[in-house]
Amino acid sequence: MSSNDLAAGIIGDVLTPDAHGYDESRSMWNARFDRRPDVIVRCTDAAEIAAALDHAQSNGLRVSVKGGGHSYAANSVADGGLLIDLSAMKAVQVDAGARTATIGAGVTCGELDAATQDHGLATPTPTVSSVGVVGAALGGGGGYLSRKYGLTIDNVLSARVVTVDGREVTATVSEQQDLFWALRGGGGNFGVVTALELRLHEVGPQVLSGQVIYPFNDAAHLLRSFRDFMATAPEELQVYPFMFRVPPIDAFPAEVHGDPVIDFVLCHQNSDAADDVQPLRELGETILDVVAPAPYVEVQQGFDANLPAGQRYYSKAHDLAGLTDAAIDTVVRYVPDMRGAFTAAYFDPGGGAIARIDGSATAYAGREAPYGFHILAGWTDASEDASVTGWAADFHAAMAAHATGGVYVNLLADDERDRVPAAYGANYARLTELKRTWDPNNVFQSNHNIPPG
Ligand SMILES: Cc1cc2nc3c(=O)[nH]c(=O)nc-3n(C[C@H](O)[C@H](O)[C@H](O)COP(=O)(O)OP(=O)(O)OC[C@H]3O[C@@H](n4cnc5c(N)ncnc54)[C@H](O)[C@@H]3O)c2cc1C
Structure with missing residues (x-):
């Protein structure tokens, strides 16, 4: 043919x-x-x-x-x-009364947010607007709303799937239950998802948004204070401490261009809750401190410009057993040598609604990890490949001492096929069995692959 x-x-x-x-x-x-x-x-x-x-x-x-x-x-x-x-499958249908949205396989996070925010509703999704919702959901899907409302997969009510033999099936908590379990974390291993029905929550349209940026030279104190702050922070609040080098742009004073900094990037679902975040603004002398109400749709696009398409990227991640002093000290050692114009490293606080679901309830593992840690190295020129990836790999290896051994599957790099079993932990054996049922010849293998058991 x-x-x-x-x-x-x-x-x-x-x-x-x-x-x-x-x-x-x-x-x-x-x-x-x-x-x-x-x-x-x-x-x-x-x-x-x-x-x-x-x-x-x-x-x-x-x-x-x-x-x-x-x-x-x-x-x-x-x-x-x-x-x-699947990128042309752009349908989004919001049922505001039922608080659900049904989306096609090509819908991006920004497109979903725009449609749901028309009704003052949203569901947890990643924080860059061009990321595909279904691709993210198949691995988990976390964002600003996750401590309160769980991962994207925790809000999937049903999935339409074309199986390897061309049938279209619906998977829900009561129909094709094994497939439904596997899809919520197991990636594209089990079929082609054509549509997801998602649960929505009241969010926005205004939330409290903020960036509080400090010089990196006080990082040990800042990160310890952040850890103590997050221990009692409300679930409506999410804060990512982003570490990067200041780009040479007018938004920053020229004397700090090129310096490493810590940026506490935050989103609070209550736009009036400035008091809740005040302690983060009083940890020392800031380079920049902007906390103000903003539309949720805009907050969800806040990282877009920092992570543009068309650059070279390398991702290395761990689930952490905690934000220990030793983990912080390792970060303090490696960040000052950071390489790549688009590189950042950050901690991703977990807990809340993510951790309230049992680890065996969906294929996604690692719900108990209190923090994720992610090095996202980004640069422009291929001549920098070895230098940037070498730094990221060394940093990642040093952080392994503080990790659970698990990792969020969506953050695995191209050279980490051998870490897929660790990403699924105790759920991996069931996934390999289900792979034998749904895709025995491993037709769907261009993914973080789970070979048939
Ligand atoms: C800039 C950036 C920011 C990110 N931020 C976050 C974040 O905040 N939170 C978070 O949780 N993750 C985040 N991620 C990770 C993201 O969740 C994953 O990269 C996700 O897999 C991307 O989905 P996609 O559809 O855009 O990608 P694709 O590359 O198209 O797909 C990813 C994988 O899913 C498979 N797949 C996609 N759609 C389908 C389908 N319909 N049926 C079957 N298989 C399918 C593909 O074959 C591929 O294996 C981010 C990634 C980037 C690049």
Whole structure:
């Protein structure tokens, strides 16, 4: 079967390498990877996905599946084979009365937030607006609302899935229960998700937003104070201490350009709760201190400019057993040598609603970890690859002493296939069994792969 036959058999756009739109469709956020599928099918519904899967399997073509294209490990586009591009599946339906939203596989976090905030509603999603909701949800999905309302997966009410044999099934807490369990954390290993129904909560439209930036030279004191502050912080408040070098832009005094800093980036669901965050503003002399009400939709775009698509990125992460003095001291040792113009490292406070759900209730493991830790290295020029990734890998290795051994699967890098079992911990054995049921030939392997048991 040629790609022309494929075009005749289905309605979706079929793109070969010489076609207009091919390069846009195969592009990913992480420009370290430049992959060229043999053929791309831009699908718009389950029938097209089923036809694409059938064509790939009949012709021995490797399958990859792209939603928002933001996989740190660049899993969504493989070299060669057939790419199923879901980015055109943009439907969002909000039922404000029932407090639910049903979204297509190509919807981004920004698009979902815009539609739900029209009704003063939202669900927890990542904090960069171009990230795909379904791609994030398949691994977990955390953001500003998660300490209060859980991960994105904790708000999934149902999923529509095209299975490897082309059937479309619905998975819920009472239908296809095993599949529903596996989808909530198990990534794209079990089928192609066409739609998710999500629970919504009253949020915004105004929240309290803030950035409180301090010089890094007092980092040990700042991070210890932050840890003590978070121990009693309300669940409506999330704070990420971001560590990065000040970019040479007018928003910052010229004398600190290039210096490492700690930026307490915060979002409180109560726009009047400035008193709750006041202690974070009194830890020393600030470089910048802005805390004010802002629209939730805008707050969700706050990181967009810092992590632009088209740069080179490398991700290294751990679940931490705690924000111990020893972990803080390791950070204090490595951050001053930070490399890469877009590089940041941060702690991600957990607990709250995330930890109230039992670790075996969904495929996602690591609910008990009080903190995540993430080094996101970003740079422009390939000549810097070894220097930046070498620094990130050394820093990551040093932080292992303070980690649980687990890791959030969505943060794994391209060179960390061997860490997938650790990401799932005690849930890994059940996942490998379910993989044997739902994808025995491992057709869906361009992901953080769980081979059939
Ligand atoms: C800038 C940036 C910021 C981020 N911030 C956060 C954050 O705040 N919180 C957080 O939890 N995570 C965050 N992440 C991680 C993010 O959740 C993952 O990278 C996620 O997998 C991206 O989904 P995607 O659809 O955009 O990516 P893609 O690369 O398209 O997909 C990722 C994986 O999911 C698979 N997949 C995607 N859609 C489907 C589908 N419909 N059916 C089956 N398989 C599918 C793909 O095959 C691939 O293996 C961030 C990532 C980036 C790059």
